[in-house]
Amino acid sequence: MKRILIVGAGGQIGTELVPHLQKLYGTENVIAGEVREEVVEKLNETCNAVQMNALDFESYRALVEKLEIDAIYNLVALLSAKGEANPLLAWDINMGALMNSLKIAKEFNCKVFTPSSIGAFGPNTPHKNTPQDTVMRPNTIYGVCKVSGELLSDYFFSKFGVDSRSVRFPGIISNGCLPGGGTTDYAVEVFYEVFKSGKYTCTVPHDAYMDMLYMPDALEATTQLMEAPAEKLIHRNSFNIASMSFTPEELFTEIKKRIPSFTWNYDIDPIKAAISSSWPDNMDDSCARKEWGWNPKWGLQEMIDDMLKACEQKVAQGLY
Numbered sequence: 001m002k003r004i005l006i007v008g009a010g011g012q013i014g015t016e017l018v019p020h021l022q023k024l025y026g027t028e029n030v031i032a033g034e035v036r037e038e039v040v041e042k043l044n045e046t047c048n049a050v051q052m053n054a055l056d057f058e059s060y061r062a063l064v065e066k067l068e069i070d071a072i073y074n075l076v077a078l079l080s081a082k083g084e085a086n087p088l089l090a091w092d093i094n095m096g097a098l099m100n101s102l103k104i105a106k107e108f109n110c111k112v113f114t115p116s117s118i119g120a121f122g123p124n125t126p127h128k129n130t131p132q133d134t135v136m137r138p139n140t141i142y143g144v145c146k147v148s149g150e151l152l153s154d155y156f157f158s159k160f161g162v163d164s165r166s167v168r169f170p171g172i173i174s175n176g177c178l179p180g181g182g183t184t185d186y187a188v189e190v191f192y193e194v195f196k197s198g199k200y201t202c203t204v205p206h207d208a209y210m211d212m213l214y215m216p217d218a219l220e221a222t223t224q225l226m227e228a229p230a231e232k233l234i235h236r237n238s239f240n241i242a243s244m245s246f247t248p249e250e251l252f253t254e255i256k257k258r259i260p261s262f263t264w265n266y267d268i269d270p271i272k273a274a275i276s277s278s279w280p281d282n283m284d285d286s287c288a289r290k291e292w293g294w295n296p297k298w299g300l301q302e303m304i305d306d307m308l309k310a311c312e313q314k315v316a317q318g319l320y
């Protein structure tokens with residue numbers, strides 16, 4: 001990979017993937033593509049950013065040609081809860097961006113990375129130790145897009161030889177940029193609220209047990225998989241990856257051990273409740289471990305300590 005384009009670079013993952021890739025491949029070789037003009041301006045302070053719309057095939061194609069891109073990280077997506085509020089738009093955005101990325105990758109021989117998700121699974125998937133290859137019948141539009149995206153990406157590989165790769169991300173916890181519209185967002189928001197107001201109202205049920213991942217491991221997974229020798233990959237789209245699972249109640253109790261004044265309550269969003277109960281408790285990530293060396297470093301306790309430190313500083317600086 002010599003020239004990288006990150007599409008949807010201003011979101012939760014992109015904000016941190018850009019500097020991670022810059023360190024690995026050189027600042028000049030990483031281009032951050034983003035549709036929102038004000039976000040492009042901000043990105044331009046630290047990287048080469050371009051305003052682009054992944055749904056506009058011709059201009060997206062022209063950009064890849066002009067910049068001689070050979071790897072695309074397609075991060076464009078409406079998340080699960082937001083998707084349920086506008087399912088037809090979610091399909092158009094999530095699948096439109098992916099289809100354009102794959103078609104352009106086919107023409108210019110680019111590698112493609114697209115995140116899949118725990119959302120690709122559904123209520124009749126085995127929830128404990130969810131296998132790599134199992135029943136996938138999600139009942140959210142986000143999940144429908146993720147399963148379709150996995151199949152489409154594998155199809156572009158087998159039919160046209162496009163080097164497409166993907167991981168099924170758990171809920172990602174991070175302190176660079178807030179996620180928006182996801183079911184697992186609570187596990188990020190709470191860390192800011194601890195310092196802003198000292199209390200948090202959670203919209204996900206107290207016992208919703210879900211896979212989670214800390215951003216440094218998410219970044220490592222992304223670049224490790226993209227660098228893995230092709231001949232080692234039995235799977236491609238997409239790999240289960242896992243590192244920790246917990247319920248809101250468990251997370252908040254651990255936070256309270258460190259910040260005794262912290263309090264919380266619940267005001268359940270029925271849509272998020274249904275979504276969270278349909279997702280795995282913990283995925284079996286043995287294929288990722290075997291095929292490309294997935295080996296997460298961050299567990300619950302270290303993640304909490306690191307998040308509290310970072311979010312305390314951000315709130316003190318007035319950044320959130």
Ligand code: SER
Nearest residue numbers: 079080117182183184
């Ligand atoms: N974090 C995502 C969501 O909650 C799951 O991939 O929608």
